[in-house]
Each structure stands twice: as structure tokens, then as C-alpha cells.
Amino acid sequence: MSVKDITIFNNLTRTKEKFKTLEDGKVRFYSCGPTTYDFLHVGNARALVVGDLIFRILKTVGYEVNFVRNFTDVDDKIIERAKEEGVDPLVHSQKYIDECLKDMASLNLLPATHTPKVSDTMPQIIDMIKILEDKGFAYVVDGEVFYHVPLFKDYGKLSKKKIEDLQFGKRVEVDSRKKNPCDFVLWKPAKEGEPSWDSPWGAGRPGWHIECSAMAKTFLGPEIDLHHGGIDLMFPHHENEIAQSEAANGCTFSDHWCHNEFLNFGSEKMSKSLGNVITIRAFVETYSGEVLRHILSSVHYRSKMDWTKSIIERAIGEIERLHVFYKELMGMPRTDKESQKDFDQVVSTRKKMEEELSNDFNVPGATSELFSLIRYFNREYISNLGEGISEKLFSELISLLKFYSNATGLLYDNFDEMLGHINHARKSLCEASEKLTDEEVEKLIKDRKEARATKDWSRSDQIRDQLNEAGIVVKDNPDGTYSWHYK
Ligand SMILES: [Zn+2]
Structure with missing residues (x-):
């Protein structure tokens, strides 16, 4: 070879x-x-x-x-x-x-x-x-x-x-x-x-x-x-x-x-999104190994990487898009109608992905080429399911996905299971972000009180919503004091 x-x-x-x-x-x-x-x-x-x-x-x-x-x-x-x-x-x-x-x-x-x-x-x-x-x-x-x-x-x-x-x-x-x-x-x-x-x-x-x-x-x-x-x-x-x-x-x-390069954990956002989840094991249990692998493959290896909540969110979204595409492709009916233009699009994407990977292992570059193609097909096909896809084009797309899967380990055949992991990860992310510490709650309540005192009603409402989302109810007592509890 x-x-x-x-x-x-x-x-x-x-x-x-x-x-x-x-x-x-x-x-x-x-x-x-x-x-x-x-x-x-x-x-x-x-x-x-x-x-x-x-x-x-x-x-x-x-x-x-x-x-x-x-x-x-x-x-x-x-x-x-x-x-x-x-x-x-x-x-x-x-x-x-x-x-x-x-x-x-x-x-x-x-x-x-x-x-x-x-x-x-x-x-x-x-x-x-x-x-x-x-x-x-x-x-x-x-x-x-x-x-x-x-x-x-x-x-x-x-x-x-x-x-x-x-x-x-x-x-x-x-x-x-x-x-x-x-x-x-x-x-x-x-x-x-x-x-x-x-x-x-x-x-x-x-x-x-x-x-x-x-x-x-x-x-x-x-x-x-x-x-x-x-x-x-x-x-x-x-x-x-x-x-x-x-x-x-x-x-x-x-x-x-x-x-x-390093993963940078210095930012304040990181502690917020991860809490005490700092071992691989805890991360995998909370968000899944696929999310961690995707995060770590989303930045070129020679670039520093800041650990933030948004990189977890982005990874979850991307894994979902990849596997939804894979699943929908597998379920598409076949048609005899060939489209040379679409076929050429897949071939040229494959070539660009190979070039990215051969260029100092540029995995994010290859992933971005694949996402351009997915956007194109989502527009042309998935939204137009009735029309179906030709066998030749289907095979070329599957071969491209297999190539990506082998080269990056970021695409999995068991898409249903993967989408289940993504649901779980999303739920964990939601829970992690809603959790406020007692000090944070006290601070928000104090801010709300100040906002009310200065008749800043929009700020006061915004804080109330934020507390509400975190499952916290504030009670204003007639004497001007307050108390709070979880719903
Ligand atoms: Zn060594």
C-alpha cells in the first residue's frame, strides 16, 4: 500500500x-x-x-x-x-x-x-x-x-x-x-x-x-x-x-x-461548568467519553485550549449534528436519479479532509470540511427526504464517514446510542449550570434588593428569573427582611 x-x-x-x-x-x-x-x-x-x-x-x-x-x-x-x-x-x-x-x-x-x-x-x-x-x-x-x-x-x-x-x-x-x-x-x-x-x-x-x-x-x-x-x-x-x-x-x-499544548483550567468559567468533575472518569460519567474526545479534538494539538462551558456545549451540539446526519442518511430511500454535482462535492470534501489531516494532523480542519458538506446535504437532501439518494452517492458518503471515523475516532456506528449519550450530557450540563452556591444565591438576592431599592425593575426581574431557573424562591417579609428556599 x-x-x-x-x-x-x-x-x-x-x-x-x-x-x-x-x-x-x-x-x-x-x-x-x-x-x-x-x-x-x-x-x-x-x-x-x-x-x-x-x-x-x-x-x-x-x-x-x-x-x-x-x-x-x-x-x-x-x-x-x-x-x-x-x-x-x-x-x-x-x-x-x-x-x-x-x-x-x-x-x-x-x-x-x-x-x-x-x-x-x-x-x-x-x-x-x-x-x-x-x-x-x-x-x-x-x-x-x-x-x-x-x-x-x-x-x-x-x-x-x-x-x-x-x-x-x-x-x-x-x-x-x-x-x-x-x-x-x-x-x-x-x-x-x-x-x-x-x-x-x-x-x-x-x-x-x-x-x-x-x-x-x-x-x-x-x-x-x-x-x-x-x-x-x-x-x-x-x-x-x-x-x-x-x-x-x-x-x-x-x-x-x-x-x-496544555488544557488551560485557569478560567473562572471552567470551575462553574465542571464543578468537582476533574477526573476523566467523573467527566465520562457526567458527559460521556465521546464529549471529552470531541472537545480535545476540536482544537489543533499545538494550540492552547481554554476549558469553558461553551466548549462542552459546542461539542455536544457537533456530536449531535454528526450522528443525526449519519442516522438520516442511513434511513434515506434510494433513487435512480444521479447527481454528478453532489457526487463531486463529496469527492472534493474527502480530498480536502485528507489534506487537512496530512497537514500536521489538522483534525479541526478536517471536521470543519465535513460540517460544510453536512450543511450542504442537510439543505439539499435531508429537508427533501421524499426524493431519496442514489446508491452511488450514498456509498461515497458512507465511505467518507468511515474514513473520518477511522482517522479521528469522532464518529460512531451506533448513532442511536450516541444520541442517547448526548441527551444525558445535555441534561448534566443543564444541572451543572443551574446549580448555584449559597453564597451566589445570597449575592443575587442582595443585588435584587438593591435593584428594587433603586426602582431598577428590569434588573430585579432578571435576577428573580435567574433564581427561579435555579429552583430558588425568595420570600420578601413585611419587615424588609427576606428568606429563600428551593422549590
Ligand atoms: Zn517519556
């Missing part, structure tokens, strides 16, 4: 480049996965969905993709949480790996080719540290192994940071055992009660960065085509991955690097 050309914004060069792979038609793709110490936050979902979109699009354009997404199951936070709960750290992390797999399924993530865990990759991790030590890049102090950053001449090539500047910034927290403040831990000795593995440096466990270097090498080889992660991982994590892999393997680690 031939592969279509695509371009990717490569963070190594900070330019959009034509994507070339080491082997024709094959991609070796690594994406940094989650640390499993608790339920994942909605913010974690963006990297998961973006990694999945990249995986799907690469497959859609014809690549055979070997995709590795790891689980960090050995980590300080995991050990801390496990201690608090009095359970074994590996049992604790496995519990949250299982929960994470459920979240991934509800976000319609395709399973990666490999999902290695740190605890299963220990021999390869130890091997790599040994190589770094033998090559002189690592040194040992009291059973702790450090990577000596200044020896790696290309350090900073991804993050564009200079060692001199970093040294200055790190002076305050310097560990006297380090030869340079930028040096980082590859292996640390076990503390009492912590999980540990035997190694040439004594019983201990790896530092965080080395796992990705070792896992990428194990499942993809010393050099890979594409590495992805959240922008927060670019420094120091990815920079350290490069330093470890390139020093140990003697070749380029990854030819392309791409990073997704």
Missing part, C-alpha cells in the same frame, strides 16, 4: 517538515504515557487523545505503525500513595493501570501496539544504564547513578536551553554529590519498604527518564521516527531521553518530535 505524504511540525527544528521514515511505509512511534498513582485528570486526557489521533492518521494515510505508549508504574508518587493506603506499590499502580485502560476505552483510544510497564522492563533499563556507565556518561555516588549532562554535546537541542543558563537556575537546589547541577538520576538506591530490583549498583529503582529510552529501544529499536508527549515533558524529560538514548546507542534517538 502506498503512503500519502504528510507534514509534521518537528519541534527539533521548529519547522513544519515532510515526514520521512527510516523504513518505507513503516513508522516507529513512541508517546509518553501516564503515571498511574490515581485516576487521571481531564488535563491528562489531551496527550492521550492527541497520541491516538496521530496513531490513527498515520494508519489512515497508509503507514504500518508500531506504536508504544508506556505506563509509569514505579514512581515516587505511587510509592507515597501506596504507603498512605497501606498497599503494595505495584498492586496500587496496577489498579490504576486498569482504571486508566477503562478511561482510554471510553475515550475511544485504539490499543497501542505495545504498552510496557517500568516493572516489566527492568533488565533493559539496567542494561542501558550499564552502557552509559561503560561509555563514561554515568557515574556512581553511594549506590546512586547520575547522568553527566555536560558530556553530551547536543544537550538542549530540543528545548533550545543552554547548559550554562540551566546551571545558574539550578544553583539553589544543588545536590553536592552531582558533578554538575544539571546531572540527573538514572538509578537510586532502595529505601526501607520501597519496591526495589537488584542491579550492579545495589538494590534500587530507576529514575524517571531512563524508562522511555529503554522502552523505545526495546520495542522500536535505537532510532525511531516520531516521539510525542505533552509540552510540559519537553524539558527536562524529553531532553534527558535524547541525552540517554543518543549517548548509549550512538545514533539519533527520534527524527521528529511533536508536543501537544
Whole structure:
């Protein structure tokens, strides 16, 4: 199968480049996965969905993709949480790996080719540290192994940071055992009660960065085509991955690097619309996984995204329009009458969608092309149901929808079930927005009182309606005081 050309914004060069792979038609793709110490936050979902979109699009354009997404199951936070709960750290992390797999399924993530865990990759991790030590890049102090950053001449090539500047910034927290403040831990000795593995440096466990270097090498080889992660991982994590892999393997680690931007939860609107719903699980239960996936796919991965109530509303509306269209199309009668113009419209939309997806994974661009087509067909056909649709046009439309579904994971065959989820999401959104805190109610009542005192009747009525919508009744007492209760 031939592969279509695509371009990717490569963070190594900070330019959009034509994507070339080491082997024709094959991609070796690594994406940094989650640390499993608790339920994942909605913010974690963006990297998961973006990694999945990249995986799907690469497959859609014809690549055979070997995709590795790891689980960090050995980590300080995991050990801390496990201690608090009095359970074994590996049992604790496995519990949250299982929960994470459920979240991934509800976000319609395709399973990666490999999902290695740190605890299963220990021999390869130890091997790599040994190589770094033998090559002189690592040194040992009291059973702790450090990577000596200044020896790696290309350090900073991804993050564009200079060692001199970093040294200055790190002076305050310097560990006297380090030869340079930028040096980082590859292996640390076990503390009492912590999980540990035997190694040439004594019983201990790896530092965080080395796992990705070792896992990428194990499942993809010393050099890979594409590495992805959240922008927060670019420094120091990815920079350290490069330093470890390139020093140990003697070749380029990854030819392309791409990073997704943050989800911004800073805005006031977000707390209003989400309340305490901050885990993926809670969001999925309240609004459904499809809504979350749609939200996270509605903005280009390199753009920052503000979490607001309106993005939930918009996603709900769009999912509904997509699936109503799909459903109505499936129910349309056939006619012998052909329309070349409409057929050409579908073919050209497909082409434009392919171009968008091939242009640095522009999923929102492809979705917007599809919506233009849906608007056109809603005008020409759906409102004119009696006329029906030709078999040829129907097949082309279905093929287009399948293509979109495979490439983005945003369209589902079970449209009736999906429309049910949308109803539920809409109801939840309504409840979330109507809920006022006691302080908010008090504030509104005070505002209303002031409005009445200044004879601002329209403002006073507006507040009364708002309270009424939230199910609150205000009673004015004859002595000028007031009381309120829920209906
Ligand atoms: Zn990583």
C-alpha cells in the first residue's frame, strides 16, 4: 500500500517538515504515557487523545505503525500513595493501570501496539544504564547513578536551553554529590519498604527518564521516527531521553518530535461548568467519553485550549449534528436519479479532509470540511427526504464517514446510542449550570434588593428569573427582611 505524504511540525527544528521514515511505509512511534498513582485528570486526557489521533492518521494515510505508549508504574508518587493506603506499590499502580485502560476505552483510544510497564522492563533499563556507565556518561555516588549532562554535546537541542543558563537556575537546589547541577538520576538506591530490583549498583529503582529510552529501544529499536508527549515533558524529560538514548546507542534517538499544548483550567468559567468533575472518569460519567474526545479534538494539538462551558456545549451540539446526519442518511430511500454535482462535492470534501489531516494532523480542519458538506446535504437532501439518494452517492458518503471515523475516532456506528449519550450530557450540563452556591444565591438576592431599592425593575426581574431557573424562591417579609428556599 502506498503512503500519502504528510507534514509534521518537528519541534527539533521548529519547522513544519515532510515526514520521512527510516523504513518505507513503516513508522516507529513512541508517546509518553501516564503515571498511574490515581485516576487521571481531564488535563491528562489531551496527550492521550492527541497520541491516538496521530496513531490513527498515520494508519489512515497508509503507514504500518508500531506504536508504544508506556505506563509509569514505579514512581515516587505511587510509592507515597501506596504507603498512605497501606498497599503494595505495584498492586496500587496496577489498579490504576486498569482504571486508566477503562478511561482510554471510553475515550475511544485504539490499543497501542505495545504498552510496557517500568516493572516489566527492568533488565533493559539496567542494561542501558550499564552502557552509559561503560561509555563514561554515568557515574556512581553511594549506590546512586547520575547522568553527566555536560558530556553530551547536543544537550538542549530540543528545548533550545543552554547548559550554562540551566546551571545558574539550578544553583539553589544543588545536590553536592552531582558533578554538575544539571546531572540527573538514572538509578537510586532502595529505601526501607520501597519496591526495589537488584542491579550492579545495589538494590534500587530507576529514575524517571531512563524508562522511555529503554522502552523505545526495546520495542522500536535505537532510532525511531516520531516521539510525542505533552509540552510540559519537553524539558527536562524529553531532553534527558535524547541525552540517554543518543549517548548509549550512538545514533539519533527520534527524527521528529511533536508536543501537544496544555488544557488551560485557569478560567473562572471552567470551575462553574465542571464543578468537582476533574477526573476523566467523573467527566465520562457526567458527559460521556465521546464529549471529552470531541472537545480535545476540536482544537489543533499545538494550540492552547481554554476549558469553558461553551466548549462542552459546542461539542455536544457537533456530536449531535454528526450522528443525526449519519442516522438520516442511513434511513434515506434510494433513487435512480444521479447527481454528478453532489457526487463531486463529496469527492472534493474527502480530498480536502485528507489534506487537512496530512497537514500536521489538522483534525479541526478536517471536521470543519465535513460540517460544510453536512450543511450542504442537510439543505439539499435531508429537508427533501421524499426524493431519496442514489446508491452511488450514498456509498461515497458512507465511505467518507468511515474514513473520518477511522482517522479521528469522532464518529460512531451506533448513532442511536450516541444520541442517547448526548441527551444525558445535555441534561448534566443543564444541572451543572443551574446549580448555584449559597453564597451566589445570597449575592443575587442582595443585588435584587438593591435593584428594587433603586426602582431598577428590569434588573430585579432578571435576577428573580435567574433564581427561579435555579429552583430558588425568595420570600420578601413585611419587615424588609427576606428568606429563600428551593422549590
Ligand atoms: Zn517519556
